[in-house]
Amino acid sequence: MTAHEPYYRGDLALVHDLGFGFHADRCAPGILALLEPVRQRRGLVLELGCGTGLLTRHLVDAGHRVLATDASPAMLARARQAVPGAEEIRQLVLPDDPLPRADAIVSVGHVLNYLDDLAAVRRALAAVAGALEPGGVLVIDLCDLSYGEARRDSPEVARVTDDWAVISRMSIPQPDRCVRQITTFVRSPDGCWRRDDERHDNVLVDTAQVPALLADHGLEVVVGTAFGSEELPVGLVTVVGVAHIR
Numbered sequence: 001m002t003a004h005e006p007y008y009r010g011d012l013a014l015v016h017d018l019g020f021g022f023h024a025d026r027c028a029p030g031i032l033a034l035l036e037p038v039r040q041r042r043g044l045v046l047e048l049g050c051g052t053g054l055l056t057r058h059l060v061d062a063g064h065r066v067l068a069t070d071a072s073p074a075m076l077a078r079a080r081q082a083v084p085g086a087e088e089i090r091q092l093v094l095p096d097d098p099l100p101r102a103d104a105i106v107s108v109g110h111v112l113n114y115l116d117d118l119a120a121v122r123r124a125l126a127a128v129a130g131a132l133e134p135g136g137v138l139v140i141d142l143c144d145l146s147y148g149e150a151r152r153d154s155p156e157v158a159r160v161t162d163d164w165a166v167i168s169r170m171s172i173p174q175p176d177r178c179v180r181q182i183t184t185f186v187r188s189p190d191g192c193w194r195r196d197d198e199r200h201d202n203v204l205v206d207t208a209q210v211p212a213l214l215a216d217h218g219l220e221v222v223v224g225t226a227f228g229s230e231e232l233p234v235g236l237v238t239v240v241g242v243a244h245i246r
């Protein structure tokens with residue numbers, strides 16, 4: 001059950017789209033290389049937590065068939081504008097919405113860490129494994145417990161442009177919890193500034209346990225530090241693998 005306010009309302013969706021494409025851009029070359037066999041067989045790629053389509057557009061531009069999904073209506077509205085070439089862009093809320101079958105499942109931006117607790121992350125991972133066709137490929141990133149350890153005393157971070165500004169304060173209230181208080185200011189057409197505040201609660205995961213968990217569901221994965229040659233933030237790991245041919 002979700003007790004929090006919806007994540008990524010309109011203004012944060014705008015700011016994410018305009019200012020936070022660097023992660024998807026950085027990950028895209030490595031992900032595209034991992035997905036090349038799927039592209040060659042015209043397989044369907046299911047993207048979870050696609051946001052505004054920042055990775056989706058790389059996938060579609062490379063010739064993939066993509067079903068892109070996210071929980072946030074504001075993010076999805078932007079993704080539909082940005083990536084008209086996707087097969088479909090639809091709302092899918094993890095961990096309980098049914099997942100369509102796919103030849104690959106991809107996700108960047110620690111989407112599973114947005115779930116309520118470890119049980120929900122486990123449920124989502126089991127659903128992911130169940131949705132992959134035999135021989136299907138999993139490519140996701142996930143925040144490990146070490147993500148929190150590395151940021152225990154992080155200072156607040158601010159970015160300011162002519163039309164928007166964002167301030168983010170991080171706290172680690174428990175070893176397996178990371179909270180971001182995010183304040184956005186967006187300039188409206190009349191020149192006034194509009195403020196919004198979101199609190200993002202992330203659950204951090206002992207990712208060393210993920211391979212055994214997924215093996216129980218027929219998926220062989222490796223936890224790593226990058227999809228390809230990109231450098232990821234400390235504590236953000238990659239989970240890459242293939243579904244057993246049953």
Ligand SMILES: C[S@@+](CC[C@H](N)C(=O)[O-])C[C@H]1O[C@@H](n2cnc3c(N)ncnc32)[C@H](O)[C@@H]1O
Nearest residue numbers: 049050051054070071072093094108109111114
């Ligand atoms: C940090 S953003 C990453 C967005 C995008 N993948 C990117 O890299 O730009 C996390 C995304 O996860 C989505 N999300 C959060 N909780 C979710 C849930 N329960 N089910 C599906 N998506 C969720 C958010 O709406 C948001 O788009």
